[in-house]
Amino acid sequence: MKNLNRKNTGLEDKLPIKIVQFGEGNFLRAFIDYAFHELNKSINYNAGIAVVQPIEKGLVEVLNAQDGLYTLFMKGVKKGKEIQDIELISNIVKAVNPYSNFSDYLSLAKEESLEFIISNTTEAGIAYVASDTPSMQPPSSFPAKLTVLLYERFKHFNGDASKGLTIIPCELINHNSETLKEILVKYINYWNLGNDFKTWLLENNSFHSTLVDRIVPGYPKDEIESYNNQLDYQDKLIVAAEAFLLWVIEGGDELKTKLPFDKTNLDVKIVDDMQPYRTRKVRILNGAHTAMVPFSLLYGNKTVKQSVDNAFTGTFINEAIFSEIIDTLNMDKAELNSFADEVLDRFRNPFIKHQLADIALNSISKFKVRVLPSLLEYENTHSKLPTNLTFALACLIRFYKGTWKGENLPINDSEDIVSHFSEIWKSNDFNEVAKTSLSQEKYWGEDLTKVKNLTNSVTLALKEIEENGIEKGFENYSKTS
Numbered sequence: 001m002k003n004l005n006r007k008n009t010g011l012e013d014k015l016p017i018k019i020v021q022f023g024e025g026n027f028l029r030a031f032i033d034y035a036f037h038e039l040n041k042s043i044n045y046n047a048g049i050a051v052v053q054p055i056e057k058g059l060v061e062v063l064n065a066q067d068g069l070y071t072l073f074m075k076g077v078k079k080g081k082e083i084q085d086i087e088l089i090s091n092i093v094k095a096v097n098p099y100s101n102f103s104d105y106l107s108l109a110k111e112e113s114l115e116f117i118i119s120n121t122t123e124a125g126i127a128y129v130a131s132d133t134p135s136m137q138p139p140s141s142f143p144a145k146l147t148v149l150l151y152e153r154f155k156h157f158n159g160d161a162s163k164g165l166t167i168i169p170c171e172l173i174n175h176n177s178e179t180l181k182e183i184l185v186k187y188i189n190y191w192n193l194g195n196d197f198k199t200w201l202l203e204n205n206s207f208h209s210t211l212v213d214r215i216v217p218g219y220p221k222d223e224i225e226s227y228n229n230q231l232d233y234q235d236k237l238i239v240a241a242e243a244f245l246l247w248v249i250e251g252g253d254e255l256k257t258k259l260p261f262d263k264t265n266l267d268v269k270i271v272d273d274m275q276p277y278r279t280r281k282v283r284i285l286n287g288a289h290t291a292m293v294p295f296s297l298l299y300g301n302k303t304v305k306q307s308v309d310n311a312f313t314g315t316f317i318n319e320a321i322f323s324e325i326i327d328t329l330n331m332d333k334a335e336l337n338s339f340a341d342e343v344l345d346r347f348r349n350p351f352i353k354h355q356l357a358d359i360a361l362n363s364i365s366k367f368k369v370r371v372l373p374s375l376l377e378y379e380n381t382h383s384k385l386p387t388n389l390t391f392a393l394a395c396l397i398r399f400y401k402g403t404w405k406g407e408n409l410p411i412n413d414s415e416d417i418v419s420h421f422s423e424i425w426k427s428n429d430f431n432e433v434a435k436t437s438l439s440q441e442k443y444w445g446e447d448l449t450k451v452k453n454l455t456n457s458v459t460l461a462l463k464e465i466e467e468n469g470i471e472k473g474f475e476n477y478s479k480t481s
Helices: 026-030 032-043 060-065 102-110 142-156 176-190 195-204 221-228 253-258 275-299 304-309 311-328 333-347 363-370 372-382 387-399 415-424 430-438 454-480
Strands: 017-022 048-052 070-078 081-089 092-096 116-119 166-169 210-213 239-242 246-250 268-271
Touching: 017 032, 017 142, 026 032, 026 070, 026 239, 032 081, 048 102, 060 092, 070 333, 092 102, 102 142, 116 142, 142 176, 142 195, 166 176, 176 195, 210 275, 246 275, 275 304, 275 311, 275 333, 275 363, 275 372, 275 387, 275 454, 304 311, 304 333, 311 333, 311 372, 311 387, 363 372, 363 387, 372 387, 387 430, 387 454, 415 430, 430 454
Parallel strands: 017 048, 017 116, 048 092, 070 239, 116 166, 246 268
Antiparallel strands: 070 081, 210 246
């Protein structure tokens, strides 16, 4: 079988570098690089990407050995139908390891055609490291590396306003671009790089916060033979992803002109305010995930797919999403329903095995952020508790007892939370368990016993779960709620 490179594939014409991308991992290659690949295909956007390895160990060497080429397998379910697409991604034209070739890294700042900086260096990547200095080759943190690169560009083009860049971080923290910009300014001040450079940075570069959403399992090592059998070349960088993709970027008409994704079939939204989309994702996708885990594990399911496919648990999850969570969101209901349908298709994806035990990590803190706001907003709007979300809260409290039907439950949380619930469950009084659990402001951000009828409802649900199990218990509970 032939090696994957540009000569063997006839892709020897290299694109001009429009994008410097910090990160070469699975997510960026399956998301950002694919998005620009589609833009190139759709309108001949002619955008090449230079990839920067953000940490000392990475994939740049393997990427260069394949001339920046790799295969993306996209699998999923859309409107009940299984789909699969295979794309040979060809827009990475350069891959740089600044730890082994710092001068090559700095040369990226001098690219005439450069327009964008894009990054995904994990949530911990956008951080200020006081020990970084401008003389390091390279500094350790991503923001420090970027400061050095932008300063080199500022100097090389003599502060030319037209050489400013569009900076789009994709790390999964809220307000990611604002956080990055603040750290860049901090380095400029700390390193005494001058007011002229700071003014150029702030006035001639634009910063855009983002929300990215795509499940990317990455290299399919357990099934690699079946993947390789679909290719006529040897690819060491195969990446698998779900079919769904959503990219929300804050920006106006100027950014829409620079990034004409509206001319593709991709769901890339350039909007004035991304917060409603973030709330939508957190409440519907993440909220449904978190609400289902204890409930579905106690019922006997093992995976997310089993949970949504089962007649009982699937109906419960649907009602929680469409009748309770969506009801609390101030967005177009048709758009919310469409998004929720896509979420359920993603949950049913037969190609991605989501073990419920694997997503049980830190369920208390997740419930606080992802589910509790929907429960409280529903109660505030309707003056009654949402049946399914309240029962899910009771399941969460019951889950933290640690055992069910003689078997240990996959609790994965901090030792103080686990031990505290162990103490709480030494009581045989369901009302006492409910009251003590709900009163913990350190868990929920407020004393939930003050929410009208919540303590009594959780008490009743706990009693039904213990005495009748999940299905019969919910049936009985729902008649009284």
